[in-house]
Amino acid sequence: MLTIAMPKGRIFDEASELLRQAGYKLPPEFDDSRKLILDIEEENIRFILAKPMDVPTYVEHGVADVGIAGKDVMLEEERNVYEVLDLKISGCYLAVAGLSDGPIKGVAPKIATKYPNVASNYFREQGEQVEIIKLNGSIELAPLIGLADRIVDIVSTGRTLTENGLMETAFIEPITSRFIVNPVSYRTKDAIIDDMVERLSAVVEGGSGDENR
Numbered sequence: 001m002l003t004i005a006m007p008k009g010r011i012f013d014e015a016s017e018l019l020r021q022a023g024y025k026l027p028p029e030f031d032d033s034r035k036l037i038l039d040i041e042e043e044n045i046r047f048i049l050a051k052p053m054d055v056p057t058y059v060e061h062g063v064a065d066v067g068i069a070g071k072d073v074m075l076e077e078e079r080n081v082y083e084v085l086d087l088k089i090s091g092c093y094l095a096v097a098g099l100s101d102g103p104i105k106g107v108a109p110k111i112a113t114k115y116p117n118v119a120s121n122y123f124r125e126q127g128e129q130v131e132i133i134k135l136n137g138s139i140e141l142a143p144l145i146g147l148a149d150r151i152v153d154i155v156s157t158g159r160t161l162t163e164n165g166l167m168e169t170a171f172i173e174p175i176t177s178r179f180i181v182n183p184v185s186y187r188t189k190d191a192i193i194d195d196m197v198e199r200l201s202a203v204v205e206g207g208s209g210d211e212n213r
């Protein structure tokens with residue numbers, strides 16, 4: 001059996017749709033279940049439903065053989081997993097934003113973010129010394145109430161920035177979801193994983209993936 005770590009939340013619907021297009025028979029109950037472990041016996045697949053940020057952790061520890069994770073999560077977590085396919089779903093990007101795009105005053109400006117590693121790597125590469133403040137959500141609030149000078153966060157439509165009077169000051173990295181694999185599973189379950197990667201890849205590249213099935 002192959003265990004796949006699926007992110008709950010935003011990515012889930014697009015990832016399920018991709019798997020269906022690749023020919024995997026996921027029952028309708030799959031979409032609105034509260035179960036955290038779902039076995040699809042006819043496909044010989046077990047799904048575990050995880051917080052998006054935790055998916056690489058399950059895969060690194062081998063309790064999931066494969067998983068689907070945002071590139072943002074991969075950059076933040078730096079887990080020992082193989083990133084084998086860009087699924088090209090749930091697109092967005094990481095950016096720096098603030099109340100204005102002028103220079104920031106002070107020696108070590110405060111940067112609020114859900115992504116402390118991404119943010120500190122980015123500012124180190126820029127040669128800027130900053131103080132990182134880790135938050136778990138509503139990041140855009142931080143500059144509005146004086147907790148931080150800038151934020152590092154995901155931008156998708158740009159609506160959250162606009163509605164809070166913030167502007168993007170730098171683009172960091174484009175983000176899509178990735179298919180990731182545990183290194184040991186890649187050796188021991190190569191046939192089933194290769195098959196899954198091929199089928200997903202066919203869908204991503206434009207075919208339906210199950211044309212010849």
Ligand SMILES: Nc1ncnc2c1ncn2[C@@H]1O[C@H](COP(=O)(O)OP(=O)(O)OP(=O)(O)O)[C@@H](O)[C@H]1O
Pocket residue numbers: 008009010011051052053069070071072073090091092136137154155156157175176177
């Ligand atoms: N507008 C967006 N905001 C945040 N993440 C997005 C957005 N668009 C796509 N994504 C992708 O979705 C993933 C986050 O999904 P989701 O928001 O469901 O999880 P979360 O950040 O853990 O949310 P929460 O903490 O609200 O439960 C990110 O890792 C990213 O790759």
Ligand SMILES: O=P(O)(O)OC[C@H]1O[C@H](OP(=O)(O)OP(=O)(O)O)[C@H](O)[C@@H]1O
Pocket residue numbers: 136137138139140153154155156157158159160161
């Ligand atoms: O550019 P937009 O389309 O507005 O999307 C970007 C916003 O969406 C995410 O927040 P989320 O909705 O996950 O809420 P959170 O603040 O709890 O992280 C992200 O952190 C931004 O705040």
